[in-house]
Amino acid sequence: MxxxxxxxxxxxxxxxxxxxxxxxxxxxxxxxxxxxxxxxxxxxxxxxxxxxxxxxxxxxxxxxxxxxxxxxxxxxDDEDYARLAKRLEYMRSGSEQQKMVEKWVENKVERLLNQDSSVNNEIVEQLEEIDFQYMRQLVRNSINEIKKGGKSRSRTLLFRYLRDKFEEKA
Structure with a gap:
C-alpha cells in the first residue's frame, strides 16, 4: 500500500x-x-x-x-452549521440593506422639507413611478406642522411613502 x-x-x-x-x-x-x-x-x-x-x-x-x-x-454537523451561517449572513445583509434604504430616504425627506428642487430628479431616477402630487401635499403639511411646533405626522407619512416605494422597486 x-x-x-x-x-x-x-x-x-x-x-x-x-x-x-x-x-x-x-x-x-x-x-x-x-x-x-x-x-x-x-x-x-x-x-x-x-x-x-x-x-x-x-x-x-x-x-x-x-x-x-x-x-x-x-x-x-457541517450542513446545519452552513445553513445557520447562511441565515445569519442573510439577516445581517438584510439589516445593512435596510439601513442604507432608510439613510437614503431620510436624506431625501430632509432635502424635500428644505425645499431643495434638485431632489425630485434624484427621486425619479431611483424610484421611477412616484405620485408627486401626494408627495408635495405631504411636504406642505409637514412644513406647516413643524412651523406650529410639534411632531409632524406628515413627515412620518412622507418617510414611509418613499421607503415603501423604494422597497417595491427592489
Missing part, C-alpha cells in the same frame, strides 16, 4: 480552525435580539444558553457561557 491510499481526514489545524469558526458564530448569536434568535430555529439547549449569556454581566461567567455555546455549536 502506498501512503497516498490512506485518508487521514482533516488535519488537527483544520479541525481547530473549524472549531474556532463555530465558536465565533456562537458568540455572534449573543448579539442578536430574541426575535431574531427565535427566527433562526436553534436547538432549545443552544437558544437557552444564548439567552442566558445575554443576561450575564460578569466577565468570567460570560466567558464560560461562551465556551458552552461554542461546545454546543461544535455539535452541529
Amino acid at each position: 502506498h501512503e497516498d491510499e490512506f485518508d487521514y481526514g482533516p488535519s488537527k489545524s483544520q479541525l481547530k480552525r473549524e472549531a474556532d469558526a463555530k465558536q465565533a458564530l456562537g458568540t455572534t448569536l449573543i448579539q442578536l435580539s430574541k426575535n431574531d434568535l427565535e427566527s433562526l430555529d436553534l436547538p432549545d439547549t443552544l437558544l437557552d444558553a444564548v439567552l442566558l449569556a445575554q443576561e450575564m454581566r460578569n466577565d468570567s461567567s460570560l466567558k464560560r457561557q461562551k465556551q458552552l455555546i461554542g461546545k454546543l455549536m461544535r455539535q452541529f
Whole structure:
C-alpha cells in the first residue's frame, strides 16, 4: 500500500480552525435580539444558553457561557452549521440593506422639507413611478406642522411613502 491510499481526514489545524469558526458564530448569536434568535430555529439547549449569556454581566461567567455555546455549536454537523451561517449572513445583509434604504430616504425627506428642487430628479431616477402630487401635499403639511411646533405626522407619512416605494422597486 502506498501512503497516498490512506485518508487521514482533516488535519488537527483544520479541525481547530473549524472549531474556532463555530465558536465565533456562537458568540455572534449573543448579539442578536430574541426575535431574531427565535427566527433562526436553534436547538432549545443552544437558544437557552444564548439567552442566558445575554443576561450575564460578569466577565468570567460570560466567558464560560461562551465556551458552552461554542461546545454546543461544535455539535452541529457541517450542513446545519452552513445553513445557520447562511441565515445569519442573510439577516445581517438584510439589516445593512435596510439601513442604507432608510439613510437614503431620510436624506431625501430632509432635502424635500428644505425645499431643495434638485431632489425630485434624484427621486425619479431611483424610484421611477412616484405620485408627486401626494408627495408635495405631504411636504406642505409637514412644513406647516413643524412651523406650529410639534411632531409632524406628515413627515412620518412622507418617510414611509418613499421607503415603501423604494422597497417595491427592489
